Amino acid sequence: MYFNFEKYYNKRIPKDAIFFDVGANKGDWSFKIKKKYSNAKFYCFEPIPKITKKFKNQILYNVAVDKKSSKKNNFFITKENVTSSLLLQNRSIINKFITFKDSKGLIHRKSDYNIVKEISVETVRLDQIIRQTKIQEIHYLKIDAEGNDLNVLQSLGSSINKVWGFELETWNSKNTLWKNQKWLGKCIKYIKSKKFVIAEKFVHGKGLSTDLLCVRKDLFKR
Numbered sequence: 001m002y003f004n005f006e007k008y009y010n011k012r013i014p015k016d017a018i019f020f021d022v023g024a025n026k027g028d029w030s031f032k033i034k035k036k037y038s039n040a041k042f043y044c045f046e047p048i049p050k051i052t053k054k055f056k057n058q059i060l061y062n063v064a065v066d067k068k069s070s071k072k073n074n075f076f077i078t079k080e081n082v083t084s085s086l087l088l089q090n091r092s093i094i095n096k097f098i099t100f101k102d103s104k105g106l107i108h109r110k111s112d113y114n115i116v117k118e119i120s121v122e123t124v125r126l127d128q129i130i131r132q133t134k135i136q137e138i139h140y141l142k143i144d145a146e147g148n149d150l151n152v153l154q155s156l157g158s159s160i161n162k163v164w165g166f167e168l169e170t171w172n173s174k175n176t177l178w179k180n181q182k183w184l185g186k187c188i189k190y191i192k193s194k195k196f197v198i199a200e201k202f203v204h205g206k207g208l209s210t211d212l213l214c215v216r217k218d219l220f221k222r
Contacts, residue, residue: 001029002167002213005140008199009164010221013139015039020126022065022152023144025081027053033140040139043129047075047121048084066123067151077117085146086123087178089113094177102204125155130162141166147178150187160194165215172208184210 006013017040021030024044031053034040039057046052047064054060064075064086077084097110129135141163143149149168156163170187171177182190191198191212197220200213215221 001142001144002200002202002211003029003032005165005167005199005213005215008213008215008221009219011164011219013037013164016041017139018043018135018137020138020141021045022126022142023146024052024060025144026051027055027058029142029144030058031055043133045124047119048077048081051081061124061129063122063124064148065126065145065152065155066148067125067155068123069125069128070123072120073123075119075121076115077119079111079114079116082112083146085148085178086121087147087180089115090175090177090179093175100206108205125157126152127155127157127159130156130159136162138163140164143168147171147176147181150182150190154190161216163216164219165199165213166196167211167213169209169211172203172210177209187212 017037019033019040019042021042021044024046030042030044042058044052044058045061045063045065047062049062052060066086073086075086094113099109101107143152145152153168170184171181172184174183176183191214195217196214197217198212199215202211
């Protein structure tokens with residue numbers, strides 16, 4: 001997850017900024033950003049009930065985000081809620097995983113991908129939320145949807161023009177970790193087609209996945 005996105009903007013983020021947190025989980029990203037932007041408003045999306053920390057100026061949606069709005073969808077909850085997803089896993093890849101510590105000191109365990117529960121969740125498109133709330137600008141969109149990241153971005157439709165910057169995670173090969181996940185090449189092609197610049201890349205997971213920090217071209221600080 002990125003916390004330094006504003007350094008790539010050629011405009012200042014306003015005090016009453018709007019942030020979207022898709023795949024909020026425990027809410028750690030939003031909580032940290034709130035310390036920098038105390039007057040900001042946060043729209044958080046997390047389908048697993050009762051795990052997201054609540055705070056002032058937060059609107060929490062207990063739904064998943066996808067390209068299609070639907071009342072009932074299977075959602076696969078993994079151990080410690082770490083890698084829960086709308087998408088099924090590619091176990092042929094996971095079976096080769098080992099436990100390791102990354103460059104940031106985070107421990108990644110093969111057991112994090114063990115599915116412990118399956119629930120039914122509602123899905124929404126982000127442009128649907130934007131229309132309902134009449135939001136004019138989103139100053140940053142964090143996406144951490146465990147394989148479904150590009151579908152989340154595409155759910156913005158034409159409202160992607162309201163977004164200053166965003167991040168997503170993708171898989172570096174066409175044989176992806178999640179079934180029906182869009183790999184790095186397709187993600188980059190879509191991002192550039194929507195007139196966004198890839199400002200920063202972070203390769204992790206022993207070189208298997210990449211986080212992309214993207215900024216709208218007209219707002220990118222060169």
